Amino acid sequence: MSRFAAFVERRLGLAPVPNGGRELEALLAEKSARTSLEAYLGRLEGAGPQDAELRVLAERLTVGETYFFRHLAQLQALVGEVLPQVQREGKPARVLCAGCSSGEEAYSVAILGRENPLVEPERLFITGVDVNPRAIERARRARYAAWSLRSCPEALRERWFHALPNGDFEPRPHARERVLFEERNLLEEDPVFWAPGSFDVILCRNVTLYFTPEVTRAVIARLERALTPSGVLLLGPSETPRGFSASFEVLQAGEAFYHRRRTAPAPAPAVPPAPQALDVRVPQAARPAAPSAWSLAPSHEPPGMDRAWRLLEEERYAEAQAWLEQLPEADREQSSARLLRAVLHFQSGHFPEAERGAEALVATGRAEAAVYYLLGLCREQAGDDGGARHRYARAVHLEPTFALGHLRLGILARRAREAMPARVALRLALSLLAHEQPLHLALFGGGFGRHGLMQVCQQELRACAEVP
Numbered sequence: 001m002s003r004f005a006a007f008v009e010r011r012l013g014l015a016p017v018p019n020g021g022r023e024l025e026a027l028l029a030e031k032s033a034r035t036s037l038e039a040y041l042g043r044l045e046g047a048g049p050q051d052a053e054l055r056v057l058a059e060r061l062t063v064g065e066t067y068f069f070r071h072l073a074q075l076q077a078l079v080g081e082v083l084p085q086v087q088r089e090g091k092p093a094r095v096l097c098a099g100c101s102s103g104e105e106a107y108s109v110a111i112l113g114r115e116n117p118l119v120e121p122e123r124l125f126i127t128g129v130d131v132n133p134r135a136i137e138r139a140r141r142a143r144y145a146a147w148s149l150r151s152c153p154e155a156l157r158e159r160w161f162h163a164l165p166n167g168d169f170e171p172r173p174h175a176r177e178r179v180l181f182e183e184r185n186l187l188e189e190d191p192v193f194w195a196p197g198s199f200d201v202i203l204c205r206n207v208t209l210y211f212t213p214e215v216t217r218a219v220i221a222r223l224e225r226a227l228t229p230s231g232v233l234l235l236g237p238s239e240t241p242r243g244f245s246a247s248f249e250v251l252q253a254g255e256a257f258y259h260r261r262r263t264a265p266a267p268a269p270a271v272p273p274a275p276q277a278l279d280v281r282v283p284q285a286a287r288p289a290a291p292s293a294w295s296l297a298p299s300h301e302p303p304g305m306d307r308a309w310r311l312l313e314e315e316r317y318a319e320a321q322a323w324l325e326q327l328p329e330a331d332r333e334q335s336s337a338r339l340l341r342a343v344l345h346f347q348s349g350h351f352p353e354a355e356r357g358a359e360a361l362v363a364t365g366r367a368e369a370a371v372y373y374l375l376g377l378c379r380e381q382a383g384d385d386g387g388a389r390h391r392y393a394r395a396v397h398l399e400p401t402f403a404l405g406h407l408r409l410g411i412l413a414r415r416a417r418e419a420m421p422a423r424v425a426l427r428l429a430l431s432l433l434a435h436e437q438p439l440h441l442a443l444f445g446g447g448f449g450r451h452g453l454m455q456v457c458q459q460e461l462r463a464c465a466e467v468p
Contacts (some may be wrong), residue, residue, distance in 0.1 A: 001024065001025060001028065003022060003041050003045075004028045004041060004044075005022060005043050007041070008024070008046060008057065008061060009212060010207040011047075011054060011185075011187065011395050012057065012061060012131065012185070012187070016236070024029030027057075027060060027061075028040075031053070039062045039235050040140070043351060044057075044395045046288065050140065052211035055133045055183075055271050059132050059133055059134045059135075059322075060162075066104045066148075066206075067099045067101065067104055067106060067119045067147070067148045067149070067150055068107070068108050068144075068148055068149050068152045068153055069108050069112075069149060069151050069152055069153075069156075070104070070105065070108070070205075071205065071237060071256075071279035071348065072151065072348065072349065073235070073254060073255050073256040073350050074234055074256040074257075074347035074349045075108055075109060075219030075265075076110055076112065076254065076256070077190075077253035077254055077256040077258060078109065078112075078201065078203075078232075078234065079109070079112045079113050079115075079116045079119050079256070080116060080118065080233050080253065080254070081253045082201060082253070083095075083113060083118075083119045083124065083201070084116075084119060084464060086200045086201065087119065087120055087124075090123070091123070092123040092124070092125060093119075093123060093124050093125070093200050093201065094111060094125050094198065094199045094201070095124065095125065095126045095127070095199065095200065095201045095202075095203070096126075096127050096128075096198075096199045096201070096202045096226070096286060097109070097126065097127070097203045097379050098129055098130040098186055098202055098203065098204040098207060098223065099129070099130055099131075099206075099207035100129060100130050100135075100136075100139060100181065100202055101130055101132070101135045101139070101203075102138040102139050102144075102148075103128055103135075103138065103139025103140075103142060103179075103181060103270070104144070104148055105128070105203060105205070105341075106126050106127075106128040106139070106179050106181070107142070107171050107175055107176070107179060109126055109171050109174050109203070109211045110124070110126055110171075110175050110176070110177070110178070110179050111156065111160045111171070111258065114175070115156070121174075121178075122308060123221075124177075124178060124421060125157050125178050125180075125252065126179045126180070127179075127180050127181070127182065127199075128179070128180070128181045128182070128184065129181070129184035129186070130181075131183070131184065131185045132183075132184070135346075136181050136182070136183045139181045140181050142170050142171055142176060143164070143168050143169075143170050144168060144169050144170070144307055145167070145168055145169075146167060146168075148169075149161065149169055150316055150319075151316065151317070151318055157169070158169070158355065159172075160172055160174075160175050164421070165358045172300035178268065182409075186204075186207075186219050186222065187215065187218070187219070187382065189222075192224045193226075194222055195226070195230075196225050196226065196227060197226075197227070197228045197229075198226045199226050199227055199228070199231060200227070200228050200231050200232070201232045201233075201234070202223050202226065202227060202232070202233050202234070203234045204223060204233065204234070204235060205234060205235055205236040205239070206236035206238075206239070207219075207236075207239075208220070208239055209236065209238065209239060209456070210234070211447070212459050212463075213244075213459055213460065213461065213462065214463075216244055217245075217271040220241050220244045220245050221244075221245065223246050224232075224245055224248075224261060227261050229261065230260060230261055230263055230447065231260070231261045232258055232259065232260050232261070233248060233258070233259040233260075233261070234258050237346065237347065237349060237351075237381065238377075240259075240380065240381075241259055242383070242385070242415060243414070243415035247261055248260065248261055248262065249262055250382070250383040252352075253383075255345075255349065255350040255351060255352050255353055256349050256350075256351070257351060257381050259380070264326070301383075305327075305331075305337065305340070307323055307335060308320050308323050308324055308337075308340055309340075309442060311323060311396075312340065312343070312344065312347075312442060312443070317344050317347050317348045318348070320340070320344050321341065321344050321348075324337055324341055324344075324381075325437045335361065335364075335366065338357060338360070338361055339357075339358075339361060339370060339371060339374070340443075341357055341361075342354045342355075342356075342357030342361070342371075342374055343374060343444070346374060346377060346378065351378050351382070352378075352380055354374065354377075355375060355378035355379075356376045357369050357381075358372075358374045358378065359375070360448075361449070364373070368398060368399070369394075369395040369396070369398040369402050369405065370395070370439075370443060370444075372391045372392070372394040372395040372398065372441065372446060373391070373392060373395040373402065373404060373408075374443075374444075375391040375407075376388040376389070376390075376391035376392040376395065376405075377444070379391060380408075385412050385415070385416070388408070388412060389409060389412050389413075392405045392408045392409045392412070393409065396409065401427050401432055401435070402432075402436075402440065403428075403433045403435075403436040403453075404429070404436065404440055404444050406425045406426070406428045406432065407425070407426065407429035407431035407433070407453065407456070407457055407460075409425045410419075410422045410424075410426035410428075410429055410457075410460060411460055413425060413448065414426070414460055414463055414464055419464050421461070422464050423461065423464050426457055426460050426461045426464065427461070429457050430454060430457045430458065430461070431457070433450060433453055433457060434450070434454075434456050436450065438452075441453075
């Protein structure tokens with residue numbers, strides 16, 4: 001099992017999920033059923049990049065959750081500001097969707113590019129790559145269930161998708177022009193594909209979340225080299241190149257953020273002092289799940305909020321926002337509804353709006369830990385690590401068993417090369433995550449379940465070994 005897990009991490013970048021080794025164990029047993037374990041592992045360890053068994057493992061172990069127009073505000077910034085700048089003076093715009101899964105993101109960029117008059121679609125070239133061969137096959141086939149279009153505005157659906165007799169949808173031919181897909185492992189070197197200056201824009205959204213820190217550093221470096229000078233990198237809302245590369249500056253377009261490659265080295269940032277809350281020790285008796293001060297009893301919930309929570313968990317952010325807006329005004333002004341609205345803004349990529357909503361809750365004088373945690377996430381997105389740490393520290397001061405708050409504090413301390421505070425916070429987070437409230441996971445898990453967050457925590461602890 002140790003050899004198998006090490007192989008998966010080395011070749012696919014994926015660390016095993018804590019307490020979830022049964023999946024790897026079952027897969028290893030299945031794959032080695034016709035031969036010895038030693039023979040199977042030996043074959044794997046000698047496998048080349050296109051080996052059939054490596055491709056099967058990629059198909060079984062990678063996560064492919066995606067949908068059309070995910071994080072729409074960021075895509076609108078891409079086609080509204082970035083691509084028109086790239087295409088000045090008749091230049092083509094070369095876009096890479098790294099970790100494209102089944103193609104929804106690549107087609108979303110193509111559609112929005114044709115929707116925006118500032119973009120010349122004839123000079124927009126999009127390449128999607130993914131290590132999962134079945135995902136690439138689906139992307140090329142371009143047949144999608146209605147669930148993949150759950151965040152697609154009705155007008156766009158009518159203009160750009162053809163409904164099939166079985167209820168599926170396919171992008172119309174114009175949306176598929178100049179969109180290509182390749183099966184490719186981001187960990188494998190290819191001097192031609194990754195040649196310097198190959199791409200003007202790279203989207204690698206919600207991909208590095210599943211990588212170890214070592215792999216993330218290598219992948220960010222590869223993407224950086226492949227970008228043109230001043231090229232743009234778009235990551236997911238919970239991802240950042242900080243701590244892995246100093247070659248990017250964060251820019252804002254509307255309510256979205258993206259990262260532009262610097263043309264000159266960045267000055268070394270000042271390291272903010274570690275907040276005292278990093279050293280908090282939670283007594284053993286406090287570790288079982290205790291109700292949060294903000295935890296909502298059913299009797300305190302405005303009518304209809306249960307549906308809003310379900311829509312959040314299903315990542316149907318626009319629908320959840322619409323549902324909240326149709327509630328009576330008195331219910332919309334309840335703290336739970338206001339926080340949920342701010343969280344939905346954040347998950348949709350509308351970071352300034354999310355921060356304004358959370359600050360308004362603080363101004364009431366009744367803000368609880370979850371509000372300060374959201375403010376910390378917003379400050380991170382704005383590149384203000386010191387402000388983020390201050391707000392996370394406030395969150396865990398108000399609620400010492402808030403595992404996610406300790407996790408973010410640990411990550412930021414590790415980035416600041418503060419090894420001891422980072423280890424303390426991360427170990428505390430790991431012990432508390434088993435009992436983290438479902439409410440916090442629903443609000444801030446970012447699509448990760450409890451075990452997935454424990455995996456992130458363990459990856460960060462391993463990365464602390466690199467910090468002197």
